[in-house]
Amino acid sequence: MNLETKKRTFVGLLLAALAILGILVYYIWHLTFFKSTLYSQIIFVILIVFLAGLAGITLLGLFGIFLAVFKIPLFPSWQRVIRMSVNIFYPFIIQLGRVFKITQDKIQRSFIELNNYLLEIRYIRVHPKDLLLLLPHCLQQSDCSYRINTDITNCRKCGNCMIGSLMDLAEKYRVKVKVVTGGTLARKEIELLQPKAIIAVACERDLSSGILEASPLPVLGISNERPQGPCHNTCVNIKHVEEGIQFFLQR
């Protein structure tokens, strides 16, 4: 596997963030020793130490990502540093994207791809009972009257939407499955079920915020398809969901 274009957007912005941090440290360093009083010097030195620490984490994270591309095994603590650098810089990278006229959607897609890639190289394996398949309510046919978000087994598998097939998949692999109407309910289900890994289906915005919030819990993100617009009769590629389940359950 290599760093495809999608992932490169996020990694490229992470590099740009690192360059900005470097310039900032240099600028503050210059102010500290050439244009300041003793009092402001102390503040500047604290700031430099903080920014240099951030730059160090990012540098290690980026280096780890590049090593991962070449399938060089990384220590778990290094993998944590990669996650930390990606998570800390996420809000800044969204802002940076605006400067470079890169849409939020594109950055979020790239972030999800990178997240999934970093999960793959961690070789996480869980028991079926510890795997949770989290589905968005918008996958349900809008005129279906069965209340599947309280209990998915209320679905009659009529074939008018993908919920029935996703239930079949969950039954086949004996993994837990929940339909949620938003982030608050998703958090509640996670707290209640205590999964060790999650496969989440949602739009890019909800997926990226969910992945960040759930960290360090591994979340494999699968974007839904929205042929009728957002939040309405959405679909998902069943094959991708099955591959996700197989990935986490592999012995």
Ligand code: SF4
């Ligand atoms: S498969 Fe049919 S019964 Fe199940 S949620 Fe979709 S429309 Fe409703």
